[in-house]
Each structure stands twice: as structure tokens, then as C-alpha cells.
Amino acid sequence: MYAELPTDPRPRGLAGTDEAGVGVQLGQRTAIYVYEAPVRLWHWVNALLIVVLIATGFFIGRPLPSMPGEASDAFLMGYIRFAHFAAGQALVVAYLARIFWAFVGNKHSRQIFYIPFWNARWWKEVVWEAKWYLFLVPEPKKYEGHNPLAHLAMFTMFNLTLVFLILTGCALYAEGQGQGSWWFAAFGWVIDLLGPNTLWVHTLHRAAMWVMLVFAIIHIYAAIREDIMSRQSMISTMLSGERMFKDDGQ
Amino acid sequence: MARLETFYDVIRRQGISRRNFMKFCSLTAASLGLGPAFVPKIAHAMETKPRIPVLWLHGLECTCCSESFIRSAHPLVKDVVLSMISLDYDDTLMASAGHQAEAILEEIRHEYKGRYIAAIEGNPPLADDGMYCIIGGRPFVEQLREVCDDSMAVISWGSCASWGCVQAAKPNPTQATPVDKVIKNKPIIKVPGCPPIAEVMTGVITYMLTFDRIPELDRQGRPTMFYGQRIHDKCYRRPHFDAGQFVEAWDDDQARKGYCLYKMGCKGPTTYNACSTVRWNDGLSFPIQSGHGCIGCSEDGFWDKGPFYSRLTDIPQFGAEANADSIGGAVAGVVTAAVAAHAGVSAVHRARTKAGMTTPPQPPTP
Amino acid sequence: MPAVTTPNGFNLDNTGRRVVVDPVTRIEGHMRVEVNLDDQGVIRNAVSTGTMWRGLEVILKGRDPRDAWAFTERICGVCTGTHALTSVRAVENALNISIPENANSIRNIMQLTLQVHDHLVHFYHLHALDWVDVVSALKADPKATSELAQSISDWPLSSPGYFKDLQNRLKKFVESGQLGPFKNGYWGHPGYKLPPEANLMAVAHYLEALDFQKEIVKIHTIYGGKNPHPNWLVGGVPCPINVHGVGAVGAINMVQLNLVSSIIDQTLEFTRKVYIPDLMAIASFYKGWMYGGGLSSKSVLSYGDIPEHANDYSAKSLLFPRGAIINGDLTKIHDVDLTDPSEIQEFVPHSWYTYDDESKGLHPWDGVTKANYVLGPNAKGTRTRIEAVDEGGKYSWIKAPRWKGNAMEVGPLARYIIGYAQGNPEFKEPVDKALRDLDAPVSALFSTLGRTLARGLECEWAAVKLRHFQDKLVATIKAGDSSTANTTKWDPSTWPKECKGVGFTEAPRGALGHWIKIRDGKIDNYQAVVPTTWNGSPRDNQGNIGAFEASLLDTPMQVPDQPLEILRTLHSFDPCLACSTHVMSPEGQELTRVQVR
Structure with missing residues (x-):
């Protein structure tokens, strides 16, 4: 789809030939429908689950100060771990559903799952966007979906990290389920691969959590900033699904 | 022939009554976690089998496995040695030395070819032609190969033989190598631990004698019956873990109440062993019960997963102090600061741009 | 090398028939010994070789202290x-x-438990077969055995029936x-x-001790979680420790104190x-068999151990x-300073290591170890098939530690000689009584048997x-102090940027130091000089021989092909080769030879 994107650094109108983008005239602005409802729903559910997972995961690795009273009166660590496991399993289900939607949804629903690694022009635009963030170029280009730099971050820092977290997380959960469990049969190979035991898996799972946290910080900042400074809408897009191009028609 | 004599013949001839023999069989069944239904089976096995020769070799090690072995309470090690196996070679206990000792290896290897157990304590160093461990003027690894080649099965006692243990910790100056990396043509049963629990050692041997088979092994080659679950899974302090009750410092109030040692670096959650169930020295205690976290001594490479008092392993590429939290926290901090700075610059930039234009943005002036 | 006299006063002659014993069994670790016999079968030259090396100290470098x-x-x-005790003391120092x-108190209890256990297992399971003929026990008369047993002790397992049953079991086994x-x-x-009866009694006690030793170590299990x-x-x-309140069941409590107490009673009785x-x-x-004295009558060393008062490691608290006693002068007991670089030094001219200047020794704080496996020019066989080592060249994985240049013997006998020379009644009186009972002079102490007796x-x-420290522990708890750990300097951020320390103990086998x-916050250098390094030391550049080699000299071998006498004397030291031969470099990177392989 990059081939269709305008190459003029300051395009005035939409390319409008994209089969998946639906161009709509709204006064002087253009809006296209980018994120379908399942994608938006997944985004927010996933965000919520990640918040829960990071918070609970943090305290599994570094537990809170001790609870008073008898052991039978409290189940704090148990609840925290339960929340972590429950959120983790929900996240896996949501992710699988999201993958399914990537097959049936519009082209934007597929974007985070791959990068056009062999496309030199795309890489050039990654550099252009990087320059925009470094204040080296006055304006970003316009994109219906993720801009190439965001796309790159979305694929590596988010998608790959998420897959890694899911696999290591399931492996750790499998260990808790025991060696005879189907979990262990399904995910024990992760322990063998990163092994010899789960000490290192714990460490890597936690390191990946930090990657995800850093991604979240950048993601939220970039979304807010782009909403204000770029030429297309960001946050509202993830609510309504429609991307507004602010300077169209000017 | 004397050597065709069965275990039961021997035990009876040694003045042990049928009743005591059956009692021993039920103890064996219990120690293996088997129900009473197995007692007659064990008894039958022992009545019909001759004593199997065991050649117990020592490589680079500290002899803690042998010391542990003689701590076995059920069966007593004297009964193992006198009545159950024929411990024909073991440098630590045997009467003979030098040529007379070496002659035993030759004899058993030939007379019992394929019918004896090679029990290996310690491991061979491979650096410097293997001469960091010399037996009879030759590298230990030669003796190891010869004895294992003619055996029916190999038992790797302890973490040395199973994984390499302390002498194989980084940088492994002698190139100490676990047995299964040298012996490829025989079934190997790994009984890891530094040392393994005494009753687990005798349990594995008795299991093999009794059921005439090699125990079911997990993916890493350990008997699942003793190494199938984590110490954490069966730890009596687990309720304190679930409740969120932890020892915060040595000898604090929580320590005196026996709370969970997770925050003190306990490796119970990642260590497969029977310590929390079989326990040590006749079931008396185990490290966690005596106030110190598990150091994971039955796990592969546990020496290099330290420090022992930290929950998270170090990430060696970042120096010995760094773990996932210290690195991740630092990165997150830097990124947050960078974001704040970037936001500031962006705001200034935007303010300037806005002030300077009511018309569409201009290309930058070079 | 024809006959020579070493500076420490031993005559060596390696011209006679060479007998090799490898492996030396019933020891910890791996060891080889070669001796030269004269025409009468008397040992005139002895060469002991540590045959294993693990390199633990380089592994320690860079780790958390x-x-x-x-x-x-x-x-x-x-x-x-x-x-472990020596190590925590070094770090704390x-x-x-x-x-x-x-x-x-608890550390002393653990260390003393080890002493008791180690000595008992050593005597019965590693050493007894040097004195006891198991097969001869078959000829014993159970009744006479019973009488013998009852004449020397009121230990209850001594009936004729007991010995008869045992003899039957042994007979059928054989x-x-x-x-x-x-x-x-x-x-x-x-x-x-x-006589056969004494052999039978000893075999019975061999088996009883095998059963009992597993009880002694339960003290370790209680205070240390396992053994x-x-x-x-x-x-x-x-x-x-929690003997009073909620959660006592999860700590050292009355039940466990009772168990320790009961084991101590049984131990004393046994x-x-x-x-x-x-x-x-x-x-x-x-x-009559008074061989094997070796260095014991000349030079012995003990660091002292078992501090009566916490944190006081001075001689009066130990x-x-x-x-140290040197040159056989029992009237002068020298002070020992483990931190003085001129006192304890290790030499390597006959060890499979190399120094830049091998004519000098190095104090452990400055120690260097570079593996250098080369056989001397007169060695027989090949590099990986040694038939005879050359004691003129390098021949052991053990370094040669010296105290002010002297080869020293360490261990129970050294401790008893020093205690005796000090006139300390705790050591002097039992020795005098034993010698009196045996009708032997004090000089009999300087022998294989003396070593075994001291142990x-x-x-x-x-x-x-x-018993003393268990009672002291209970008394302190009773006085209201239950603390067992000081955590004020647990966090590495409270540590100085650089520091060094030394810890010492008296291990069952003798003086042990860690530097x-x-x-x-990381280990920069770690060195251990252990008892068997002292006793099993090869020669140094002056030609002084170590305790193992010295002790074998002048012993007649009745059957040259059967090394019974050699084993007897070597075992009397309770050699521990895994200990002695791990000594390693503070400069791990110097091990290029190993790393390139």
C-alpha cells in the first residue's frame, strides 16, 4: 500500500485510490475509515490487560510488603498471580482473535503483523519520519495507517515483544501446571530452548515486560503529540475508527 | 555359582527373617511412593534376582554424593552394600588400592559385561589431555569410557556428573564436562543435586533392582518420580507465599515465624527436586525449613544463575550487578526523560511555528 | 639422585625398587604415591602426588562475596x-x-559436629581396614569376642549371640x-x-558406626537444612530461633533443641x-609398630578454632x-599471623603450576596460579600414561605451602602436640592417660598410631x-537473646570500595585458611590454603619434603606388592585431595593455556 502513498512532502489531498481506504469529505477535512470496530475494541482491551499484567507482574517479581496475620487470612500473592494469569490468558485469546481479524479485516488490520522489509522506499520514509521527530524536517508525511516509523516500532517493540511475552508467559504458567499438563506439553519447549530451567525464562519475561513498558510510554506520547502536531488524527481514530486529515482542503 | 544367587537368598542367609524382608519391601514401596499393592511385586523381584555389581567411579568432585549415600536411612546403606548390590569398586570405601583396585575394574568389566551398573560421581575434565584428574597415571576420562562402555546403564550421581557443577561454573578452567557429553552409547540416569538426597539415591538404585527397568526420565534425563515437581510446589511455606507473607531480612520477625523466603532469593520456584517432600537426613528438615532459601543445587548451571540472594538472575552482558529490573528500570527512566524533553522541545517548536504563521506552513528556510 | 639429606632432616634414596600406588583409595579425592624400597623392603624415598585439580578460586572471581x-x-x-565457615569468616573479617x-554457638556446634562425624567415619570406614582383617573375623569365637568387648566397654551390643549373628552374616557374604x-x-x-576376636568386634563396630554416623549429621540438618x-x-x-511465640514451629524451637541435645548425648556415648x-x-x-611419625616430631602448625566468644579470634578465646612448633623444639610455641606476608607462603617448583620467579614463595593474598602440566625429565611413561613421576621436576597438583620456610604437619596430632606443649590440661591429660594405659612413652605420639590416637x-x-555450646546456646536464649544474624552490612552499598580479609578454622584434617x-562489592581475589596442601605438599625449592612423604620414610613393607603399610600411614592423615588441589589463580586471565583449548 505504500506504493500508493503520495511522495510529495506536502500532499494537499488524499491519494484516494486506495481500495481499502474510504475517503469522506467533511467540510475542509478528509476522513477515512481506518480501524474497524474489532481492531479498536482489541486495542483498548489489550491496553487494559497490559496495564493489569505489568502491574501484577511487577509485584510477582517484587512482592509487596508482608501481609499481617495468619497465612490463612490472606491470599494477596495468590490474587495477584490469579489476576496476572487471568489477564494473560485473556490477552492470548484477544491476540488470537486479533490475528483472525487480520485475515478478514481491512488492510490496516494487517499492518502491525509484518513490515515491508525489502521495500527500500519504506525504509527511506522510516528515516524521514525519524527526522520529523528529531525536528530535522518541518512536517511529517501523511499516512492512513501507521507512519513507517510507528509501523516499525509497532511490529518490533510491540508485536514481537508481545509474542515473546505470550510464549514465555505460557511456559512459566505451564511450569506451574506441572510436567504432566497439556500446558507443559504445549509450551515446555520454550523452557528447553531458553533453559535449562525457568530462572532465565523469568528474567527474559521480565526484561520483555520492560520493553513493553517503554513501548507504552513512547506509544502514548507519540499518539498525543501526533494528535496535536501531525497532519492526521490519532487518539480519536482509535475511538471512532476514522482518521481525519487536518490540513486537507487548505 | 554364588553370583547367581538372588537378593532374597542373600538376605535370608544373612539372618534376616522373611517377616523383616517383607517389612523392608513395604518400606521400599513407601519410599518410592508406591501403594501396598506393589509390595509383593518388590518381594518377588528381590527373591529372584542376583546382586548386581556396581562400579562407582570418582572424577572431579568433592565426594559429597558418597557422603550423602551413606546417610541413607531406608534402606540402610550397610544393607544396600551387603545385601542389595555388589559395590565392587568405590575409591572412597574399598579396601584395596593401586593395582589391586584397578584389577577389580578389569575383572568386572569382563565377567559382567553388559550386566553391571556404572555409577559416576564427579565428571571428567577434558582440558590439558584430561590430566586435571589422573587415575592410575591416566586421564580419568579413559577410565570413565572403558567402564561405561561395558555397563548396562550409567547413573550420573549429583550435579557434577549430571551438569558439571561447581568446577564447570564459569570460566570452567579445567573444562569439566558432564558424563552425558562424553558417554553417548548408554542409557544415563541423572540424579542431580549437590548432593542428591540420600534416600533418593538409594531409591533410584532399589527401583532399578526391583522393577528391573530404568526409571521414567524427564526431558533432562532425571527420574520423574523424584524430580517431577518443583520444591515450591510442595513447600510447606507455600501458604505464606500465596498469602503474600515474606521474610524481608535475615532473622526478622517474619523469619522467626517461618514465612516464605522468596524475597531472600529462594530458588524453590525453579528447582526440581524432592527436598520439600522427602526432605533430608531421614526426613528431618530441608534448607527452607532451616531458614535459608533453596540455592537450586539440582539445577543445571545453578552456579551461574546467581547471586543466590536475588530473585532475578543477573544478565551477564551488563556486568555482574545488572538484572532485568535494574536495566529495565534504567531504560524506562531514560525514555521517560527523553519523552519529557522531546515534548518540551515539541511545544516550543509548535509555539514558534504557530506564532509565525496564519497561513499554511512554509517550507523551512535553510 | 643417590642418597641425600633434606634441609628438614630426612634421608632420601631413590635408587631402590620403585613401587607405585595409584589410586590411593579410602581418601577423599585422587592421589598417587610412589616409593623406593631398599633391599630389605624399607621405604627410602616417598613421592606423593595430588592427581586432581578443579580451579575453584578462579571461578569465584567476580562473584558476590x-x-x-x-x-x-x-x-x-x-x-x-x-x-563454608572459613569463607564467611573471611568475608566478615x-x-x-x-x-x-x-x-x-551454632557455628561452633556445626563445626564440632563435623569434627566428630569426620573422625568417626574416618576411623571406621576409611582407616580401620588398615588395622582390621575382615576375613580373619570369620575365625573368631563369638563368645570370646563378647568377653573381649565386655572387658573394654559396657556398650550393650556385646552378647555372644550378637557377634555370632554378625559372623554368620559376614560368613555368608564372603x-x-x-x-x-x-x-x-x-x-x-x-x-x-x-586376633580374630578383635577383628570381629571391629567389623561389628564398622557396621554400627555406619548406621550411627547418619545420626550425628542431623545436627547440621537442623541448623543448616541438610547434610x-x-x-x-x-x-x-x-x-x-523462636522458642516462645507464634510460628516457633517454623524456626529453631524446643523440639529441635531437644533433638540436637539427644544426638549430642548419643555421640558422647558412642x-x-x-x-x-x-x-x-x-x-x-x-x-610395636611405631612408624610414620614424619614431620610430627619436628614441625607442626595449628591456627586454632572454636572461639568461646563471638568475634574474638584471639588465641585466648580459641x-x-x-x-607453631618448629625444629622439634616443644618448649617454644611460635605465634602465627595469617596476614603477615613473610609467614605463610606457597611454592611451586615441584607443582604443576608456574610462577614468574619460582625461587620465591607467595603469600596467599598475592598468590598466582598458572597451570603448567609438565613431567620432569626422568619421568617414565608418557604425558597421559604416567608410569613413574620425576620428583626432581614438577610432580603434583598440590602447591607447597611453608610457614617461615618450614614444611609443617597439620591436623589432630599437630593440635594435640601444641596443646600438650602448652600444658593445656584439656589436651595433655587425655594424652597422658592414653599413653599410660598403653604403657607407651610420649615419643610414641609421633607416629601413625599417634595420629590416629589424637584423632x-x-x-x-x-x-x-x-554439649558446652548447645548449653550455652540455650542459656543465651534463656537470657532473652534469640538473634542469629547481623544484617547491618548485608547490603553491598554499605561496603568499602576495597578491602581484604582472612578467615581460618581448624578443619578435621588441620589448619585451614581462606584469604x-x-x-x-565483588570478589577480586580468593585463595585457600587447606590442610592437605600442608600435609600432602610436594618438595619446595630447598628440597624440604612434606608431611606425607616424610611419614612414609623408613617404614618396612612386609609384602612389597601390597601397600598395606603405605595406606595405613597415609590414611592416618585423613587425606582430602579435592581440598588440597583446587588452588587457583587470582588472575584468572592468566589461564590462557587452558582457555585456548
């Missing part, structure tokens, strides 16, 4: 715990950490043809002097009623004597001290 005890504990599983009184650990033993050797290799802690001990009487009975038959007496001494340097 709080973890060091666990690594060093794995130096040896027989003297388990003693290296470096960081200036003081420990609570209870921690001192007749089965599968002799197990007794296979190819030197049964019937003329060097065995016990072998119990757990230790920098700043105290890991086991908390030592007094079985071990010591057996030892005296055996000694009475071997009184219950084990501290000091037995020390076992009883240690059992008595066990540590810490920098930026």
Missing part, C-alpha cells in the same frame, strides 16, 4: 561446612561484620563370592596383628563406649590451640564441647 561460602563448601563434601553470640568393597583387600597380610553441604550465612547463621575403647584395643596390638581423643573432646580481596 556473600555467595562464596557455597562455592568453597563444594571444595569438599567430606569435611562439608568447614570451608574483610567487611568488619560482627556476629551474634548465638550465631557463634562365601557369596561377591565381596563388594572388601574385594581384593589385603586379607591375611602379615601386617595385620589383631552434606548445609547452609551458612555471612553475618550469622540462616536459621532463626565415642566413649565404642570409638575410644576400639582405638585403645587396636593400639595395644600395634604398639578452644583449639593456636601456634580419637579429639573426637571425644569435640563431643564434650558440643579474600573484595573490590566494588
Whole structure:
């Protein structure tokens, strides 16, 4: 789809030939429908689950100060771990559903799952966007979906990290389920691969959590900033699904 | 022939009554976690089998496995040695030395070819032609190969033989190598631990004698019956873990109440062993019960997963102090600061741009 | 090399027939010994070789000093715990950490438990077969055996029926043809002097001791969680004490204190009623066999151990004597300073290591170890098939430690000689009594048997001290102090940027020291000089021979092909080769030779 994107650094109108983008005239602005409802729903559910997972995961690795009273009166660590496991399993289900939607949804629903690694022009635009963030170029280009730099971050820092977290997380959960469990049969190979035991898996799972946290910080900042400074809408897009191009028609 | 004599013949001839023999069989069944239904089976096995020769070799090690072995309470090690196996070679206990000792290896290897157990304590160093461990003027690894080649099965006692243990910790100056990396043509049963629990050692041997088979092994080659679950899974302090009750410092109030040692670096959650169930020295205690976290001594490479008092392993590429939290926290901090700075610059930039234009943005002036 | 006299006064002649014993069994680790016999079969030259090397100290480099005890504990599983104790003491010395009184008591209890256990197992399971002919026991009369047993002790397991049952079991075992650990033993050797009845009694006690030794170590299990290799802690001990309140069941409580107490009582009883009487009975038959003294009459060394008061490691607080005797002058006991670079030094001209200048020794804090496996020019065989080593060149994985240039013997006999020379009644009186009972002069102490006797007496001494410290522990708890750990300097951020320390103990086999340097919270250098390094030391550049080699000289071998006498004397030291041969470089990167392989 990059081939269709305008190459003029300051395009005035939409390319409008994209089969998946639906161009709509709204006064002087253009809006296209980018994120379908399942994608938006997944985004927010996933965000919520990640918040829960990071918070609970943090305290599994570094537990809170001790609870008073008898052991039978409290189940704090148990609840925290339960929340972590429950959120983790929900996240896996949501992710699988999201993958399914990537097959049936519009082209934007597929974007985070791959990068056009062999496309030199795309890489050039990654550099252009990087320059925009470094204040080296006055304006970003316009994109219906993720801009190439965001796309790159979305694929590596988010998608790959998420897959890694899911696999290591399931492996750790499998260990808790025991060696005879189907979990262990399904995910024990992760322990063998990163092994010899789960000490290192714990460490890597936690390191990946930090990657995800850093991604979240950048993601939220970039979304807010782009909403204000770029030429297309960001946050509202993830609510309504429609991307507004602010300077169209000017 | 004397050597065709069965275990039961021997035990009876040694003045042990049928009743005591059956009692021993039920103890064996219990120690293996088997129900009473197995007692007659064990008894039958022992009545019909001759004593199997065991050649117990020592490589680079500290002899803690042998010391542990003689701590076995059920069966007593004297009964193992006198009545159950024929411990024909073991440098630590045997009467003979030098040529007379070496002659035993030759004899058993030939007379019992394929019918004896090679029990290996310690491991061979491979650096410097293997001469960091010399037996009879030759590298230990030669003796190891010869004895294992003619055996029916190999038992790797302890973490040395199973994984390499302390002498194989980084940088492994002698190139100490676990047995299964040298012996490829025989079934190997790994009984890891530094040392393994005494009753687990005798349990594995008795299991093999009794059921005439090699125990079911997990993916890493350990008997699942003793190494199938984590110490954490069966730890009596687990309720304190679930409740969120932890020892915060040595000898604090929580320590005196026996709370969970997770925050003190306990490796119970990642260590497969029977310590929390079989326990040590006749079931008396185990490290966690005596106030110190598990150091994971039955796990592969546990020496290099330290420090022992930290929950998270170090990430060696970042120096010995760094773990996932210290690195991740630092990165997150830097990124947050960078974001704040970037936001500031962006705001200034935007303010300037806005002030300077009511018309569409201009290309930058070079 | 024709006959020479070493600077420390031994005559060596390696021209006679060379006899090789490899492996030396019933020791910890791997060892080889070669001797030259003259025409009468008397040993005129002895060469002892440590045949293993593990390199633990380089492994320690860069690690957390709080973890060091666990690594060093794995130096040896027989003297388990003693290296760990030495290590935590070294770290505490470096960081200036003081420990609570209870921690001192519990550590002493653990160390004394090891002494008792180690001595008992050594005597019965590693050493007894040098004195006891198992097969001869078959000829014993159970009734006479019973009378013998009852005449020396009121230990209850002594009826004729008991010995008869045992003899039957033994008989059938021997007749089965599968002799197990007794296979190819030197049964019937003329060097065995016990009558059949004494042999049968000793075999019975061999088996009883095998059963009982597993009880003694339960003290380690209670305070340290397991044995072998119990757990230790920098700043105290890991086991908390709670005898009064909620959660006591999860700590050291009344039940466990009772169990320890009961084991101590049983230990004292077993030592007094079985071990010591057996030892005296055996000694009475071997009184004429006064070989094996070696260095013991010349130079002995002890660092001292078992501090009565926490954190006071001065000689007056240490219950084990501290000091050095050289040149056989028992009237002068020299002070020992482990931090003085001129006192303890290690040499390598005959060890498989190399120094830049091998004519000098190095203090452990400045020690260097570079593996250098080369055989001397007169060695026979090949590099990987040694037929005979060349003692003129390098021949052992053990370094040669010297105290002010002197080769020293360490161990129970050294401790007893020093204690005796100091006139300390705790050591002098039992020795005098034993010698009186055996009708032997004091000089009889300087022998293989003297070493074995000192070990037995020390076992009883240690059992008595066990009771003392267990009582002290209870008294301190009663006085309201239950603390077992000092955590004020647990966090590495409280440590100085650079520091160094030394820790010492008296291991069952003798003086043990660990030297540590810490920098930026990590181990910068770690060195251990262990008892068997002293005793099993090869020659130094002056030609002084070590304790093992010295002790074998002048011993007649009755059957040259059967090394019974050699084993007897070597075993009297309780050699621990895994300990002695791990010594390693502070400069790990120097091990290029190993790393490129």
C-alpha cells in the first residue's frame, strides 16, 4: 500500500485510490475509515490487560510488603498471580482473535503483523519520519495507517515483544501446571530452548515486560503529540475508527 | 555359582527373617511412593534376582554424593552394600588400592559385561589431555569410557556428573564436562543435586533392582518420580507465599515465624527436586525449613544463575550487578526523560511555528 | 639422585625398587604415591602426588562475596561446612561484620559436629581396614569376642549371640563370592596383628558406626537444612530461633533443641563406649609398630578454632590451640599471623603450576596460579600414561605451602602436640592417660598410631564441647537473646570500595585458611590454603619434603606388592585431595593455556 502513498512532502489531498481506504469529505477535512470496530475494541482491551499484567507482574517479581496475620487470612500473592494469569490468558485469546481479524479485516488490520522489509522506499520514509521527530524536517508525511516509523516500532517493540511475552508467559504458567499438563506439553519447549530451567525464562519475561513498558510510554506520547502536531488524527481514530486529515482542503 | 544367587537368598542367609524382608519391601514401596499393592511385586523381584555389581567411579568432585549415600536411612546403606548390590569398586570405601583396585575394574568389566551398573560421581575434565584428574597415571576420562562402555546403564550421581557443577561454573578452567557429553552409547540416569538426597539415591538404585527397568526420565534425563515437581510446589511455606507473607531480612520477625523466603532469593520456584517432600537426613528438615532459601543445587548451571540472594538472575552482558529490573528500570527512566524533553522541545517548536504563521506552513528556510 | 639429606632432616634414596600406588583409595579425592624400597623392603624415598585439580578460586572471581561460602563448601563434601565457615569468616573479617553470640554457638556446634562425624567415619570406614582383617573375623569365637568387648566397654551390643549373628552374616557374604568393597583387600597380610576376636568386634563396630554416623549429621540438618553441604550465612547463621511465640514451629524451637541435645548425648556415648575403647584395643596390638611419625616430631602448625566468644579470634578465646612448633623444639610455641606476608607462603617448583620467579614463595593474598602440566625429565611413561613421576621436576597438583620456610604437619596430632606443649590440661591429660594405659612413652605420639590416637581423643573432646555450646546456646536464649544474624552490612552499598580479609578454622584434617580481596562489592581475589596442601605438599625449592612423604620414610613393607603399610600411614592423615588441589589463580586471565583449548 505504500506504493500508493503520495511522495510529495506536502500532499494537499488524499491519494484516494486506495481500495481499502474510504475517503469522506467533511467540510475542509478528509476522513477515512481506518480501524474497524474489532481492531479498536482489541486495542483498548489489550491496553487494559497490559496495564493489569505489568502491574501484577511487577509485584510477582517484587512482592509487596508482608501481609499481617495468619497465612490463612490472606491470599494477596495468590490474587495477584490469579489476576496476572487471568489477564494473560485473556490477552492470548484477544491476540488470537486479533490475528483472525487480520485475515478478514481491512488492510490496516494487517499492518502491525509484518513490515515491508525489502521495500527500500519504506525504509527511506522510516528515516524521514525519524527526522520529523528529531525536528530535522518541518512536517511529517501523511499516512492512513501507521507512519513507517510507528509501523516499525509497532511490529518490533510491540508485536514481537508481545509474542515473546505470550510464549514465555505460557511456559512459566505451564511450569506451574506441572510436567504432566497439556500446558507443559504445549509450551515446555520454550523452557528447553531458553533453559535449562525457568530462572532465565523469568528474567527474559521480565526484561520483555520492560520493553513493553517503554513501548507504552513512547506509544502514548507519540499518539498525543501526533494528535496535536501531525497532519492526521490519532487518539480519536482509535475511538471512532476514522482518521481525519487536518490540513486537507487548505 | 554364588553370583547367581538372588537378593532374597542373600538376605535370608544373612539372618534376616522373611517377616523383616517383607517389612523392608513395604518400606521400599513407601519410599518410592508406591501403594501396598506393589509390595509383593518388590518381594518377588528381590527373591529372584542376583546382586548386581556396581562400579562407582570418582572424577572431579568433592565426594559429597558418597557422603550423602551413606546417610541413607531406608534402606540402610550397610544393607544396600551387603545385601542389595555388589559395590565392587568405590575409591572412597574399598579396601584395596593401586593395582589391586584397578584389577577389580578389569575383572568386572569382563565377567559382567553388559550386566553391571556404572555409577559416576564427579565428571571428567577434558582440558590439558584430561590430566586435571589422573587415575592410575591416566586421564580419568579413559577410565570413565572403558567402564561405561561395558555397563548396562550409567547413573550420573549429583550435579557434577549430571551438569558439571561447581568446577564447570564459569570460566570452567579445567573444562569439566558432564558424563552425558562424553558417554553417548548408554542409557544415563541423572540424579542431580549437590548432593542428591540420600534416600533418593538409594531409591533410584532399589527401583532399578526391583522393577528391573530404568526409571521414567524427564526431558533432562532425571527420574520423574523424584524430580517431577518443583520444591515450591510442595513447600510447606507455600501458604505464606500465596498469602503474600515474606521474610524481608535475615532473622526478622517474619523469619522467626517461618514465612516464605522468596524475597531472600529462594530458588524453590525453579528447582526440581524432592527436598520439600522427602526432605533430608531421614526426613528431618530441608534448607527452607532451616531458614535459608533453596540455592537450586539440582539445577543445571545453578552456579551461574546467581547471586543466590536475588530473585532475578543477573544478565551477564551488563556486568555482574545488572538484572532485568535494574536495566529495565534504567531504560524506562531514560525514555521517560527523553519523552519529557522531546515534548518540551515539541511545544516550543509548535509555539514558534504557530506564532509565525496564519497561513499554511512554509517550507523551512535553510 | 643417590642418597641425600633434606634441609628438614630426612634421608632420601631413590635408587631402590620403585613401587607405585595409584589410586590411593579410602581418601577423599585422587592421589598417587610412589616409593623406593631398599633391599630389605624399607621405604627410602616417598613421592606423593595430588592427581586432581578443579580451579575453584578462579571461578569465584567476580562473584558476590556473600555467595562464596557455597562455592568453597563444594571444595569438599567430606569435611562439608568447614570451608563454608572459613569463607564467611573471611568475608566478615574483610567487611568488619560482627556476629551474634548465638550465631557463634551454632557455628561452633556445626563445626564440632563435623569434627566428630569426620573422625568417626574416618576411623571406621576409611582407616580401620588398615588395622582390621575382615576375613580373619570369620575365625573368631563369638563368645570370646563378647568377653573381649565386655572387658573394654559396657556398650550393650556385646552378647555372644550378637557377634555370632554378625559372623554368620559376614560368613555368608564372603562365601557369596561377591565381596563388594572388601574385594581384593589385603586379607591375611602379615601386617595385620589383631586376633580374630578383635577383628570381629571391629567389623561389628564398622557396621554400627555406619548406621550411627547418619545420626550425628542431623545436627547440621537442623541448623543448616541438610547434610552434606548445609547452609551458612555471612553475618550469622540462616536459621532463626523462636522458642516462645507464634510460628516457633517454623524456626529453631524446643523440639529441635531437644533433638540436637539427644544426638549430642548419643555421640558422647558412642565415642566413649565404642570409638575410644576400639582405638585403645587396636593400639595395644600395634604398639610395636611405631612408624610414620614424619614431620610430627619436628614441625607442626595449628591456627586454632572454636572461639568461646563471638568475634574474638584471639588465641585466648580459641578452644583449639593456636601456634607453631618448629625444629622439634616443644618448649617454644611460635605465634602465627595469617596476614603477615613473610609467614605463610606457597611454592611451586615441584607443582604443576608456574610462577614468574619460582625461587620465591607467595603469600596467599598475592598468590598466582598458572597451570603448567609438565613431567620432569626422568619421568617414565608418557604425558597421559604416567608410569613413574620425576620428583626432581614438577610432580603434583598440590602447591607447597611453608610457614617461615618450614614444611609443617597439620591436623589432630599437630593440635594435640601444641596443646600438650602448652600444658593445656584439656589436651595433655587425655594424652597422658592414653599413653599410660598403653604403657607407651610420649615419643610414641609421633607416629601413625599417634595420629590416629589424637584423632580419637579429639573426637571425644569435640563431643564434650558440643554439649558446652548447645548449653550455652540455650542459656543465651534463656537470657532473652534469640538473634542469629547481623544484617547491618548485608547490603553491598554499605561496603568499602576495597578491602581484604582472612578467615581460618581448624578443619578435621588441620589448619585451614581462606584469604579474600573484595573490590566494588565483588570478589577480586580468593585463595585457600587447606590442610592437605600442608600435609600432602610436594618438595619446595630447598628440597624440604612434606608431611606425607616424610611419614612414609623408613617404614618396612612386609609384602612389597601390597601397600598395606603405605595406606595405613597415609590414611592416618585423613587425606582430602579435592581440598588440597583446587588452588587457583587470582588472575584468572592468566589461564590462557587452558582457555585456548
